[in-house]
Amino acid sequence: MVPQLLVNSIVSGAIYALLAFGFTITYGTLNFFNMAHGAAFTVGAYLFYVFRTLVGLPLAGAAALAVTGTALLMVLVDLVAYARLRARHAPSWAMVVSSIGVAIFIEAVISLIFGSDTLSLRRGEVRPGLPILGAIITPNQIVILATAAALVAVLTAYLRMTRAGKALRAMANDAEMGIVIGINPRSTYMSTFALASGLAAIAGCLVALETDVYPTMGQSALLRAIVASIIGGIGNIPGAVLGGLVLGCVENFGVWQLNSGWQDGISLTLLLIFMLIRQSRSYVLGK
Amino acid sequence: MRSAISIVASLLAFAFTNVASAADLKIGVTLPLTGFAASYGEDAKRGAELAVDQANSSGGVNGDQIKLIVEDDGGVGKAGVAATQKLVGVDKVPVIVGGMMSSVGLPASQIARENKVVYLSTMSSHPDLTSPGGFIYRLAGSDTSVGKTEVDFGLKVLKSKTAAGLFAQTDYGTTNGKLVREAFEKDGGKWLATDNFKEGATDFRSQLAKFKALNPDAMFIVATHKEAAQLFRQMTELNFKPQIIGTSMLDDPAIFELAGDTANGVHLATSKAESTPAGEKMRADFQAAFKAKYGKDPGITALYFYDATHLAIDAIKAVGPSGPAIDKWIGAVKNYPGVTASITFTPIGDAVIPTTIKKIENSKFVDTGFAE
Numbered sequence: 045m046v047p048q049l050l051v052n053s054i055v056s057g058a059i060y061a062l063l064a065f066g067f068t069i070t071y072g073t074l075n076f077f078n079m080a081h082g083a084a085f086t087v088g089a090y091l092f093y094v095f096r097t098l099v100g101l102p103l104a105g106a107a108a109l110a111v112t113g114t115a116l117l118m119v120l121v122d123l124v125a126y127a128r129l130r131a132r133h134a135p136s137w138a139m140v141v142s143s144i145g146v147a148i149f150i151e152a153v154i155s156l157i158f159g160s161d162t163l164s165l166r167r168g169e170v171r172p173g174l175p176i177l178g179a180i181i182t183p184n185q186i187v188i189l190a191t192a193a194a195l196v197a198v199l200t201a202y203l204r205m206t207r208a209g210k211a212l213r214a215m216a217n218d219a220e221m222g223i224v225i226g227i228n229p230r231s232t233y234m235s236t237f238a239l240a241s242g243l244a245a246i247a248g249c250l251v252a253l254e255t256d257v258y259p260t261m262g263q264s265a266l267l268r269a270i271v272a273s274i275i276g277g278i279g280n281i282p283g284a285v286l287g288g289l290v291l292g293c294v295e296n297f298g299v300w301q302l303n304s305g306w307q308d309g310i311s312l313t314l315l316l317i318f319m320l321i322r323q324s325r326s327y328v329l330g331k
Numbered sequence: 332m333r334s335a336i337s338i339v340a341s342l343l344a345f346a347f348t349n350v351a352s353a354a355d356l357k358i359g360v361t362l363p364l365t366g367f368a369a370s371y372g373e374d375a376k377r378g379a380e381l382a383v384d385q386a387n388s389s390g391g392v393n394g395d396q397i398k399l400i401v402e403d404d405g406g407v408g409k410a411g412v413a414a415t416q417k418l419v420g421v422d423k424v425p426v427i428v429g430g431m432m433s434s435v436g437l438p439a440s441q442i443a444r445e446n447k448v449v450y451l452s453t454m455s456s457h458p459d460l461t462s463p464g465g466f467i468y469r470l471a472g473s474d475t476s477v478g479k480t481e482v483d484f485g486l487k488v489l490k491s492k493t494a495a496g497l498f499a500q501t502d503y504g505t506t507n508g509k510l511v512r513e514a515f516e517k518d519g520g521k522w523l524a525t526d527n528f529k530e531g532a533t534d535f536r537s538q539l540a541k542f543k544a545l546n547p548d549a550m551f552i553v554a555t556h557k558e559a560a561q562l563f564r565q566m567t568e569l570n571f572k573p574q575i576i577g578t579s580m581l582d583d584p585a586i587f588e589l590a591g592d593t594a595n596g597v598h599l600a601t602s603k604a605e606s607t608p609a610g611e612k613m614r615a616d617f618q619a620a621f622k623a624k625y626g627k628d629p630g631i632t633a634l635y636f637y638d639a640t641h642l643a644i645d646a647i648k649a650v651g652p653s654g655p656a657i658d659k660w661i662g663a664v665k666n667y668p669g670v671t672a673s674i675t676f677t678p679i680g681d682a683v684i685p686t687t688i689k690k691i692e693n694s695k696f697v698d699t700g701f702a703e
Contacts, residue, residue: 045544048540049537056534155365159373160370161369162560170564170568170592171568173568173569180569255533255534256533260367264531296537299541300541304527304528304532304538305527307532308529
């Protein structure tokens, strides 16, 4: 049973890591808790459903369009909902409130267009998964793991080696100093939104492959992103990835001993513990 | 610009007067249109609306039209209480159709009773829902009888010696779980484990890994078709195949689309519909009317909300829109023809409905003939 729980942990941890990655860079760069991060996840999953099932595109094409579409939409949302607040130097909580509005709005629009019914992307026969080292893993789970691992590698390289990536990190570290040394804040904010929501959309597509899509799916995704980011030290990118994996393990191994109705309780307890630890040290580790 | 505003204003005024004049005979409905049970709510709403449309198109009640006031209860107690209070206090309806979920039905029915408004609970099966005092009626079977039927089927027909249970963490799920476990152990079965999941859960793999290690003959579940579809698919992927016995929450054709072949072989306990020719015909007519109007087959919630709304309309037709009069009339119905079953209530308001076990075969519900 332990190998099986480990596989389950890593697969859900990989999704949480993608979500937390985007959440944490948004916090780092724009300095607010983006409560609409879960909405990007939902939009990604629904666009994937549209391109895959309604239009009938192949898997990779549908996913690419869904991710691009979500990233563009969220850059647009930034212009409508956050850019003007930023221009007026609105406090961080104003941005948070605005993002809650965005999240509710997007969820409602999705319910209006697609209805609140669950939609399924799965096709074909469901077969037993492949037994590997005492655990059973499905082809979809392998896709999730491979995608997440590849993305984390590529993004780490992007942030460390490219000019745009370095600019993003610099802004995350100290926005004012970044502007002083000549980084264009607008383009950095835009690329942050595009990157964060693109990643959330990829997570949405992967989850859509595994399970189904429904309008409220972003809510629990947001919760996981927040918890994983805080475990890893909010603003800290490697920390967020690690936080996602830790959260996946705690949730899945917790079920082993405890009633699984406590799953959310377990992750929130973990959140509480980490908040207490971090409060006594520097809150943001990555800086 | 000013003239445009005045046109809009007069249109609005017209719209409101129209609403007011048609609002004479009101029936309140609460059902989940958002949240984890929203897809059941959509279908239930269609069922209730069909009953009202049919009544209104055949002349309403002595020429008056019936108006359905639908409120979202989200499938949870807090929202259900707010929705019921609005129907009772603001809309002043004499009768409310609701209670798809026990979490809503339990508190909401008490509010209705205190205000002398009749509460027609559809699918809440919590044993505590009904009690002496009138005004509260339940169309579905109570958990006590449904749970017993599930266990009897598991022990006698499937010959299961060991069992485990996976139940939604709702009033319904935990109550059904408790009753099933007690009945199973009492009748000599060995209960291996119980687990609960939060409603709306999509990943059951770790729970299933735990159950698979215990290898039970049968698994009792309480899950929505959405949750169950994930559960069945993940069971197939993990190659874990005990006998599955579920409840009427699975009695919805949506499960075939969501779960595909993985739902084959699943058993579910649901209310036994009237098998007389008249009952069969009524159900066939309903199915046809539903499909003609909405382009899909009705799920179980549509049937219950249709019956409850129909019953409310007939009560208003017979005795007028007064809560106490409706209570008296409904309490006295005998073999009222419904599409779920032929309805007669016990003195505390439970419908006397036999429970039957259906099996899913090749994406169809097949009656096993086992009933209690």
